[in-house]
Amino acid sequence: MEELLKMMETDLSLIHILDSLKNDDSVVKVSQKVLANRLGISQTNISKRLKRLEKYGSIRKIKSGEYRLLSIGLKNTPYSLVFNYCILFANILSCITTISFNQKNWRLT
Secondary structure: OHHHHHHHHHHHHHHHHHHHHOOOOOEEEOOHHHHHHHHOOOHHHHHHHHHHHHHOOOEEEEEOOEEEEOOOOOOOOHHHHHHHHHHHHHHHHHHHHHHHHHHHOOOOO
């Protein structure tokens, strides 16, 4: 679950960077290299994150190095729904593991 939180935190940081660079039409012209340097991660990682943000409705790619910001956050996008389901699933797995372990020891906590 910590990995999911870290992923979303970095994606939010990316959105905030894009927001700070947008023009009046919510268009951002920036290279992946610049974004990678600003976040301290690889260009490959930036590329994957941009594709994920596009897939879940936070941005739209206009052309290489040009994006339209559709949402300043993730709250009102499908990304948020997917993330929340992932958190819920991780919590359910954690509960199942705890119950299974405790049943082997003949006690529930």
